[in-house]
Amino acid sequence: MVWNHELHRPSLATQHQMEDTTSQSQSHYYFLYLWALVSLAFALAAYRRFLTAARANGGLQLPPGPWQLPVIGSLHHLVGQLPHRAMRDLARRHGPVMLLQLGELPTVVVSTPDAAREVMRTQDLTFASRPLTASMRVLTNDGRDVAFAPYGEYWRQLRKIAVTELLTARRVLSFRAIREEEVAAMLRQVGSAARPVEMRAHLTALVSNATFRAVMGDRCKQRDVFLRGVDEVIQLSTGFNPADMWPSWSWLAGRLSNDMRRAKECHATLYDMFGGIIEEHLERMEGGGDGNGEAMDLLDVLLKIHKDGGVDMVAIKAVIFDVFIAGSESSATTLEWALAELIKNPEAMKKVTAEVRQAFDAGGRVVEDRLGELTYLHLVIREALRLHPPLPLLLPRLCREPCKVLGFDVPRGTQVIVNAWALGRDEQHWPDATEEFRPERFEAGTRAAMVDFRGADFELLPFGAGRRMCPGIAFGLASVELPLASLLLHFDWEAPDVSDPTEFDMTEAFGATARRNANLLLRPSLRVPLPAPPAQGV
Numbered sequence: 001m002v003w004n005h006e007l008h009r010p011s012l013a014t015q016h017q018m019e020d021t022t023s024q025s026q027s028h029y030y031f032l033y034l035w036a037l038v039s040l041a042f043a044l045a046a047y048r049r050f051l052t053a054a055r056a057n058g059g060l061q062l063p064p065g066p067w068q069l070p071v072i073g074s075l076h077h078l079v080g081q082l083p084h085r086a087m088r089d090l091a092r093r094h095g096p097v098m099l100l101q102l103g104e105l106p107t108v109v110v111s112t113p114d115a116a117r118e119v120m121r122t123q124d125l126t127f128a129s130r131p132l133t134a135s136m137r138v139l140t141n142d143g144r145d146v147a148f149a150p151y152g153e154y155w156r157q158l159r160k161i162a163v164t165e166l167l168t169a170r171r172v173l174s175f176r177a178i179r180e181e182e183v184a185a186m187l188r189q190v191g192s193a194a195r196p197v198e199m200r201a202h203l204t205a206l207v208s209n210a211t212f213r214a215v216m217g218d219r220c221k222q223r224d225v226f227l228r229g230v231d232e233v234i235q236l237s238t239g240f241n242p243a244d245m246w247p248s249w250s251w252l253a254g255r256l257s258n259d260m261r262r263a264k265e266c267h268a269t270l271y272d273m274f275g276g277i278i279e280e281h282l283e284r285m286e287g288g289g290d291g292n293g294e295a296m297d298l299l300d301v302l303l304k305i306h307k308d309g310g311v312d313m314v315a316i317k318a319v320i321f322d323v324f325i326a327g328s329e330s331s332a333t334t335l336e337w338a339l340a341e342l343i344k345n346p347e348a349m350k351k352v353t354a355e356v357r358q359a360f361d362a363g364g365r366v367v368e369d370r371l372g373e374l375t376y377l378h379l380v381i382r383e384a385l386r387l388h389p390p391l392p393l394l395l396p397r398l399c400r401e402p403c404k405v406l407g408f409d410v411p412r413g414t415q416v417i418v419n420a421w422a423l424g425r426d427e428q429h430w431p432d433a434t435e436e437f438r439p440e441r442f443e444a445g446t447r448a449a450m451v452d453f454r455g456a457d458f459e460l461l462p463f464g465a466g467r468r469m470c471p472g473i474a475f476g477l478a479s480v481e482l483p484l485a486s487l488l489l490h491f492d493w494e495a496p497d498v499s500d501p502t503e504f505d506m507t508e509a510f511g512a513t514a515r516r517n518a519n520l521l522l523r524p525s526l527r528v529p530l531p532a533p534p535a536q537g538v
């Protein structure tokens with residue numbers, strides 16, 4: 001329709017209203033015809049692909065799964081629920097190895113420890129790659145980071161640097177002073193904030209400050225911009241964007257859904273920020289001011305490796321991206337859930353608080369190297385990870401060779417998802433009050449106490465397993481234990497306006513990580529005086 005901009009109304013509206021109405025309804029019908037034609041073309045294309053696949057799969061015994069529609073495949077079965085919950089419900093009907101069609105992506109979902117063991121141990125090499133969706137391609141510079149690099153020499157090289165140089169127990173230990181300073185700063189902020197306190201913001205700020213200092217030696221000057229970028233990445237990296245699920249139409253899907261533009265903007269913001277940080281570091285190094293040995297931050301280490309010809313600048317930025325996104329987001333989410341579960345379970349709260357105070361009350365603060373003296377606190381964290389693995393579907397794997405999982409054929413190129421959230425809530429393996437928060441289930445002498453949560457056992461996989469398992473476990477746990485113990489030592493906690501703690505809202509948000517949906521609004525009451533601020537501020 002042509003607008004007369006001076007009058008701000010349709011130019012012919014008053015004179016030719018009748019003709020206009022007719023032409024409007026005609027164009028409406030043209031649009032409908034066009035829409036029907038495009039839909040039909042989509043449906044036919046998908047049906048042809050389906051027939052070709054069915055013929056090619058002749059003789060294969062594919063895993064069972066729910067019925068599918070043209071174009072969208074199985075997506076209608078996931079609508080209205082969070083993917084990990086919907087997949088668990090579907091798996092109960094279709095089995096531990098289940099085939100879904102997510103748009104164009106054939107996806108096998110495994111939901112029991114036996115099936116997970118097949119994927120992540122018995123045939124780990126076959127599943128050692130990751131699918132690279134259109135969004136992640138943009139966000140990770142074409143899979144140049146550790147987490148999304150396809151399996152091969154490049155990934156092996158980066159992974160080796162991560163495991164042997166960046167995230168070693170020794171390196172994590174070297175950041176202890178940073179963690180203690182940042183925790184003390186957070187406690188002071190919580191202590192002086194207006195009541196009640198929105199804890200998610202404090203926990204996110206704490207973990208990102210500590211991570212920034214570990215990576216680049218200083219806090220981030222644009223922390224809010226950075227945290228908005230992290231939020232975007234969490235939204236964009238679910239794998240459920242149209243451009244990700246219909247790769248052969250990604251140009252169109254990307255335009256219609258706006259996701260690709262968001263991914264590009266987010267990439268530009270974060271990588272520009274990383275570029276600036278690297279520039280500053282290089283200048284400092286040229287001035288002879290780089291750290292040495294244990295005093296090195298992660299960027300010092302990476303730039304030294306770069307100088308020796310080990311990695312290029314693109315890889316350095318992508319690795320930093322991983323540390324910030326994989327590292328800070330998962331740790332903050334774990335902290336948030338642990339605190340929320342303790343609010344919901346006052347008995348557990350009482351017990352863990354008593355343990356922490358007994359150990360640290362006299363000293364007036366929690367000391368990291370004595371955290372090993374605590375028992376129940378570690379059970380609390382383990383139970384929080386069982387019920388709320390921050391990455392409920394881990395990170396997807398890619399089948400590199402045709403193979404069988406529990407007797408079902410998995411064709412090459414299939415995306416494989418391990419539902420870690422479902423594993424932690426499997427009644428068969430966690431029979432005792434499965435859905436309830438009971439840290440005692442891990443007490444010494446119980447069957448659960450023997451279950452390893454670092455990838456050796458498949459009932460509990462918050463960090464994944466096999467070649468692609470999380471290399472940042474020590475870093476992640478250190479970022480959770482000290483803050484949690486410190487918050488419990490210094491404050492008593494309650495949720496305002498919640499008369500019955502068992503009613504405390506535990507709904508999860510949609511995203512690659514399963515954050516808590518509602519704000520974590522808590523009222524702290526000071527019980528043990530806070531550590532005095534350092535003379536010149538932190």
Ligand code: HEM
Pocket residue numbers: 146147148159162167322323324326327328330331334389390391394395396461462463464465466467468469470471472473475476477480
């Ligand atoms: C509580 C904290 C954390 C949790 C729950 C967690 C969880 C995970 C999970 C589930 C995976 C996928 C594993 C798989 O596919 O089998 C993963 C991968 C990864 N994590 Fe973590 N993570 C945490 C902290 C960290 C930290 C602190 C860092 C780095 C500083 C980190 C870096 C990575 C990287 C680089 C990968 C990709 C590994 C690869 O593909 O080779 N994570 N993490």
